[in-house]
Amino acid sequence: MLRYVLRRLLTAIPTLFVIVTISFFLMRAAPGGPFNQEKGLNPVIKANLERVFHLDQPLWKQYLLYLNNLIHGDFGPSYNLPDFTVAELFADSLPISIQLGGSALVLALLLGGILGIIAALHQNKPADYAVIATATAGSTVPTFVIAPLFQLFFALTLKWFPVGGWGDGALVNKVGPVLTLMLPQLAIVARLMRGSMIESLRSHHIRTARALGLSDYSVVIRHALRGALLPIISYAGPAAAALLTGSIIVETIFSIPGVGRYFVEGALNRDYTLVMGTVVVIAVFTIVFNLIVDILYAVVDPRVRYD
């Protein structure tokens, strides 16, 4: 197993290299640059700026420079926020997105899982229909509708929570963003869990377990759930990578200083280093969580072996 993990981590290096390379040149292929703006700069000043950020060098040189810095752990300065390096921006914002996304993910898995099991056990009964209806609503109402509704009802009318802001990480400030991030995930997890649980409950080994007279609890939790978890695990891996790296919609609406907005803002501002930084972060998260998924497979399903 350890050898497998090491091998996977080693193959991640060329993957990252390819991602960085493609992103670097794609970003540069976009028209305009970091210093094009409504108040255009005089050419002398623009040339000075480009020199300071090495944008006056040939592209291949910039690429080598970027790779060299990256290997040394240096993501470079942000062009549009020159008071900060990209690493400093991430150091502030990534923990915030991880907290929010992580909480949303854990809640979605727990609650969605429970709802899915309940629905599966009561297939085609009122409880099942209730879960399915909720799940369908949860996955179809977009976050940019849920978030303002939350603000209107819970913040402005009931005054239970602030409208927005991070408030140095106070619990009340996290409720809205976490709920908004969680709902669509919860809906998906509940539906996945329902489907796979129904399938699992129909399988031969469950029939055998029941025939042996095991208790309902034992059948469902110890035997059926294990088999039903596989699709959830495959889904949770990429979902975790996406959730932990933030969401621009939720962060913008709730005024949360997370990392999600940097991806979009960076791209729109042609803040090359910031975009590259977010690409690397998202790529690393995706690679790591896919690896975790594969390891969990082996843990959950005895048929999977990596030795």
Added chain:
Amino acid sequence: MVFQFKIRSWLAGCSMLAMTATGAFAEVVYNRGNSADPESLDPHKTSTTYEANILRDLFMGLMVQDAKAEVQPGAAESYTVSADGKTWTFKLREGALWSDGQPVTADDFVFSWRRLVDPATASEYAYMLAPVVNAEDITAGKMKPDQLAVKAIGPGTFEVTLKAPTPYFLEMLTHQATYPVSKASIDKLGADFVKPGNLVSNGAFVLKEFVPNDHIKLARNDKFYDAANVRIDTVNFIPTEDRSTAVKRFEAGEIDSNDDLPTEQLADLRAKFGDQIRIGPYLGTYYYAFKTDKKPWDNVKLRAAVSQAIDRDYLAEKVWQNTMIPAYSFVPPGIAGYGMRTTDYAGKSQLDREDEARKVLAELGYGPDKPLKMEIRFNTSENHKNTAVAIQEQLKPLGIDVTLVNTDTKTHYGLLEQRGDFDIARAGWIADYKDPENFLALCKTGTGNNYALYSNKDYDDLMAKAAAAATPGDRMKALSDAEAIGVARDHCVVPLLYYSYHNLVSNKLRGWEDNVMDVHPTRFLSKE
């Protein structure tokens, strides 16, 4: 019990919201919504109005703007100008201190201004010192920063030599690019001098915290010369990118003011907030530019015809909900001493304008068999799109076949700057300082922001004449004459709308004076 504990830990952990919510502290906290975070808190690396709002509280230039945006002595107590109008001598405020307790000296200004024009600083606003002898050559790398014509005559006297008399020089000195930074601090800390805990400033407030996309906390500066009259103890600048959220946060009392609002909801907002909505003319113009070196747009008559067929009243009223004002000149109203020169159709009814436009189009041979094709380019924004769509509809009955091209901001301005191909494109200009020259320079031959590539010798001569004028009156006259040729006659730009500010200002805030620069230094405000 659990809930109580959580509430308590929240109060302990959360600084600004908790303070305002509980009123547990006697300090006055002003939560100030600001549409975007600053790019930088280094005065020499900034360019946007969002930074200006913060830096104005942190620093003090030689001159400052008061609550009404009038120019007043700032770090300089007084000044004298030589007879030829070129040498300015500023006497610095006696006993003025940096926030670290060190005296603010003329050497700090010499250091700061050299730093601003130094190509290594790569300041976007280096041109704020362009009137100073050698400044432009230094920025272009042709001379050394120490050749800038500024000097310290003793610790309290700062002398500047200009290339020519510059009537708006004092206005420029209120701009954040000309603020001083502490030489001692930069020598010691280098680029890290801007970080919270490091930043030494000479204004009414000092920097306490900067969490990007969350808040910037400033506290009253006890070393400030007028600290006794500063009524706000803490200002939190809160970026409010999402305007709808900003309104809700304002309603919930989480922010006391905001510099923008969702204009499409204006009627509802007025009903809800009454006089807490502040709207008024702002020194900026929303315009379109024809590519004047390309056929058929090189034809002045055609440009004028298309321009007058655009119904600006409709744009202002329906598209912008009266948060913009119909414009018939490039230089907006509100600059004392300047005689506005509007296009000749400004006084006519829209029907007459359309008739005139039809006539010209027919004269030029355009008609059902040969429709005039025009592509409008604009940068992404709901309102820019709505404006372009309205214009498309307005021009259709005249047989003008308008197509729209929407690109993101960087692509849009990248194309304009690289002199790419287009028919007509959207742009806007907000004044850096209160002077017509700041607008009209955009139509001079070869200027970077002259997207229309307009070039006219008479216009350039009048601009040169204004620059060399002996009296302010002569100067304004020459500028006004230039606008009559370049804008009103030749349409080097097609002015559409004058900007207006739209602020949300809580009734609890006192001392907020509406003004065309939309400048509201916190030191003149108080909160109940």
